[in-house]
Amino acid sequence: MNLKLKIWRQPNASAPGKMVDYQVSDISGDMSFLEMIDVLNEQLIETDEEPVAFDHDCREGICGMCSMYINGEAHGPDRGVTTCQLHMRKFKDGDTIYIEPFRAKGFPVIKDLVVDRSAFDRIMAAGGFVSVNTSGNTMDANAIPIPKPDADEAFDAATCIGCGACVATCKNSSAMLFVSAKVSQLALLPQGKVEAKQRVLSMVEQMDKEGFGNCSNTGACEVECPKGISLSNIARMNREYLSASITGDK
Ligand code: SF4
Ligand code: FES
Numbered sequence: 001m002n003l004k005l006k007i008w009r010q011p012n013a014s015a016p017g018k019m020v021d022y023q024v025s026d027i028s029g030d031m032s033f034l035e036m037i038d039v040l041n042e043q044l045i046e047t048d049e050e051p052v053a054f055d056h057d058c059r060e061g062i063c064g065m066c067s068m069y070i071n072g073e074a075h076g077p078d079r080g081v082t083t084c085q086l087h088m089r090k091f092k093d094g095d096t097i098y099i100e101p102f103r104a105k106g107f108p109v110i111k112d113l114v115v116d117r118s119a120f121d122r123i124m125a126a127g128g129f130v131s132v133n134t135s136g137n138t139m140d141a142n143a144i145p146i147p148k149p150d151a152d153e154a155f156d157a158a159t160c161i162g163c164g165a166c167v168a169t170c171k172n173s174s175a176m177l178f179v180s181a182k183v184s185q186l187a188l189l190p191q192g193k194v195e196a197k198q199r200v201l202s203m204v205e206q207m208d209k210e211g212f213g214n215c216s217n218t219g220a221c222e223v224e225c226p227k228g229i230s231l232s233n234i235a236r237m238n239r240e241y242l243s244a245s246i247t248g249d250k
Contacts, residue, residue, distance in 0.1 A: 179207050
């Protein structure tokens with residue numbers, strides 16, 4: 001395949017950016033999208049040009065680093081996959097592909113396609129954990145019975161990889177799908193119930209501080225989420241938040 005690429009280039013956080021045209025040739029349909037950018041970067045390095053900066057780590061859909069907008073969609077045109085799992089066979093010879101960073105106030109651009117998603121880390125630090133009693137009387141987690149439906153729902157919520165596609169897709173740049181997945185995975189389990197009220201209040205407070213908007217109720221986040229995180233988590237977080245606010249546990 002021969003492709004025309006239009007890629008957002010921005011030298012640093014404060015400099016203005018612009019779309020720049022590139023051409024790549026002999027791209028195999030079996031390549032991943034990131035491998036296609038690798039080919040472009042090799043070309044650029046050979047001609048002494050600055051390679052395109054993009055985030056990646058695992059390249060197998062686990063780490064959530066490879067966040068970018070491809071033809072106006074977070075992680076591109078396929079469903080249930082991250083950019084690193086997107087195959088070039090989803091495109092046709094002669095296509096023009098627009099590649100941009102995720103755009104949201106809470107995700108400032110660092111360089112080219114790389115954005116700063118440390119806001120998610122701060123939200124997690126605000127409450128996305130279970131405190132462990134190290135008194136010596138800690139109960140073995142496996143000894144605590146958990147109903148199978150609760151375990152399944154908690155596991156589904158826990159598959160969120162923190163990629164930020166939900167934020168980038170939402171017209172309000174809402175982080176509620178991400179935060180609700182993190183709240184739910186713990187709220188559903190007995191181990192997480194102890195700090196549940198404080199957790200939801202603190203995480204939502206930090207989410208608001210980071211500049212993410214409210215849920216738009218359009219459901220675009222669920223559609224673009226590579227892990228199929230359900231909107232029902234947002235409903236659960238809202239219930240948890242309301243209940244914690246009324247009982248004023250914080
Ligand atoms: S909810 Fe989905 S889209 Fe949002 S951060 Fe988690 S995995 Fe990514
Ligand atoms: S590089 Fe890890 S999910 Fe894509």
